[in-house]
Amino acid sequence: MSFPKNFYWGGxxxxxxxxxxxxxxxKGVSISxxxxxxxxxxxxxxxxxxxxxxxYPSHEAIDHxxxxxxxxxxxxxxxxxxxRFSIAWTRIFPNGDESEPNEAGLRFYDELIDECxxxxxxxxxTISHYEVPFGLTKKWNSWTDRRQIDCxxxxxxxxxxxxKGKVKYWLxxxxxxxxxxxxxxxxxxxxxxxxxxxxxxxxxxxxQNRFQGLHHQFLASALAVKLAHEIDPEYQIGCMQIMATxxxxxxxxxxxxxxxxxxxxxNWFCSDVQCRGKYPNYIRRYFRENGIEIQMEPGDEExxxxxxxxxxxxxxxxxxxxxxxxxxxxxKGNLLGGVPNPYLKASDWGWQIDPEGLRYSLNEIxxxxxxxxxxxxxxxxxxxxxxxxxxxxDDYRIEYLKSHICQMHEAVLDGVDLRGxxxxxxxxxxxxxxxEMAKRYGFIFVERYDDGTGDFSRRRKESFYWYRxxxxxxxxxxx
Ligand code: BGP
Numbered sequence: 001m002s003f004p005k006n007f008y009w010g011g012x013x014x015x016x017x018x019x020x021x022x023x024x025x026x027k028g029v030s031i032s033x034x035x036x037x038x039x040x041x042x043x044x045x046x047x048x049x050x051x052x053x054x055x056y057p058s059h060e061a062i063d064h065x066x067x068x069x070x071x072x073x074x075x076x077x078x079x080x081x082x083x084r085f086s087i088a089w090t091r092i093f094p095n096g097d098e099s100e101p102n103e104a105g106l107r108f109y110d111e112l113i114d115e116c117x118x119x120x121x122x123x124x125x126t127i128s129h130y131e132v133p134f135g136l137t138k139k140w141n142s143w144t145d146r147r148q149i150d151c152x153x154x155x156x157x158x159x160x161x162x163x164k165g166k167v168k169y170w171l172x173x174x175x176x177x178x179x180x181x182x183x184x185x186x187x188x189x190x191x192x193x194x195x196x197x198x199x200x201x202x203x204x205x206x207x208q209n210r211f212q213g214l215h216h217q218f219l220a221s222a223l224a225v226k227l228a229h230e231i232d233p234e235y236q237i238g239c240m241q242i243m244a245t246x247x248x249x250x251x252x253x254x255x256x257x258x259x260x261x262x263x264x265x266x267n268w269f270c271s272d273v274q275c276r277g278k279y280p281n282y283i284r285r286y287f288r289e290n291g292i293e294i295q296m297e298p299g300d301e302e303x304x305x306x307x308x309x310x311x312x313x314x315x316x317x318x319x320x321x322x323x324x325x326x327x328x329x330x331x332k333g334n335l336l337g338g339v340p341n342p343y344l345k346a347s348d349w350g351w352q353i354d355p356e357g358l359r360y361s362l363n364e365i366x367x368x369x370x371x372x373x374x375x376x377x378x379x380x381x382x383x384x385x386x387x388x389x390x391x392x393x394d395d396y397r398i399e400y401l402k403s404h405i406c407q408m409h410e411a412v413l414d415g416v417d418l419r420g421x422x423x424x425x426x427x428x429x430x431x432x433x434x435x436e437m438a439k440r441y442g443f444i445f446v447e448r449y450d451d452g453t454g455d456f457s458r459r460r461k462e463s464f465y466w467y468r469x470x471x472x473x474x475x476x477x478x479x
Contacts (some may be wrong), residue, residue: 013426159233
């Protein structure tokens with residue numbers, strides 16, 4: 001009993017975190033391009049105007065824009081069957097609202113996709129991954145405005161048409177459910193309620209805007225599913241959520257209820273709408289109690305019902321606990337709320353490591369939706385170092401990934417229809433939450449550092465060879 005035949009082993013990235021070339025080929029400015037670097041202890045900053053002399057990690061990132069052939073060749077050397085990446089919206093529509101796509105941007109992804117196909121690597125494309133055009137933020141505060149649906153659909157039409165026959169798997173929005181908490185407002189939705197320089201963690205949060213934005217994104221996702229199937233019936237469209245597995249801190253019923261609430265809002269609300277095509281009942285009380293009123297138009301419910309996704313995907317890094325005790329201390333680095341689990345250890349960024357939580361959640365997801373599942377992000381952000389002999393000995397990363405693969409295997413034995421696994425940041429890239437290079441996830445080390453130095457050279461880590469064996473044996477090397 002191993003992993004299913006044709007299981008998609010691979011890796012995942014996002015354009016804004018690895019491409020660089022932020023003004024090349026006619027690319028416009030995305031919300032990630034106005035974020036400065038930060039560290040685990042110092043928040044990155046948002047600067048609506050680019051400041052001279054300030055370091056913006058996305059501008060050059062790891063220079064994948066110029067080195068993608070070398071990178072794809074390394075992925076192929078590991079035996080990747082799938083590569084999940086995103087298309088930068090601003091390469092195709094620089095301001096977001098143009099009527100015609102930018103040919104140079106389309107051509108870049110032609111080449112990238114062709115390079116994958118050369119090695120028989122199946123692309124999985126995230127349509128929107130923390131890269132909303134800043135033009136749309138300035139114009140109408142991004143997804144708060146219903147007109148953004150048309151801009152997004154133009155973008156979808158351009159890429160669905162152009163890459164027809166070469167791509168099969170698409171994801172409408174990265175980690176859509178991050179927008180159920182303040183942290184997803186800018187990154188996921190491009191919403192900036194006050195346009196002025198500020199610390200990333202000090203954004204002005206207006207929950208009404210986030211949830212109205214989500215309504216527009218739900219409609220956009222449903223319409224994109226319909227459009228994709230019209231353009232190519234072979235297309236498979238998925239949702240993508242953060243699976244923030246959560247437990248009650250104690251068996252006190254009040255803690256269990258607090259946990260159930262957290263799960264409903266954080267882990268299920270968005271995927272319930274995207275997988276089932278309608279709003280769940282429990283959200284009404286949440287809206288009522290939080291003063292949220294969704295503006296719906298006649299026909300919206302029908303649109304949602306007609307556009308459920310074909311499959312479910314998620315990221316999985318950590319778990320947390322919920323308690324009814326308002327005094328309980330929150331964990332460091334846990335952007336998603338919740339208190340630390342006394343039974344688990346954490347990464348250097350305070351993310352609690354919980355492989356069994358992955359098995360637990362995969363079972364829950366499968367029971368709920370009965371749709372194929374991919375784990376499209378997972379991994380350990382860690383400080384790596386190059387030893388004197390030039391090797392990067394990242395046995396801690398191997399340990400992390402191995403334990404998660406074993407638990408995915410258990411989930412498969414439990415009967416979960418798991419189709420693929422694309423660990424995050426298969427090549428070192430810029431961290432989304434902190435904007436730093438020092439938090440590395442890759443099988444491939446990139447010589448790029450937070451002071452802007454480094455020659456971008458690539459080097460295989462120990463985990464590179466280990467993962468190659470995992471793929472070659474369809475997982476048996478670790479079971
Ligand atoms: C997810 C995002 C990625 C990513 C990853 C790791 O939330 O989809 O873009 O970067 O988490 O997070 P970080 O980079 O903050 O360590």
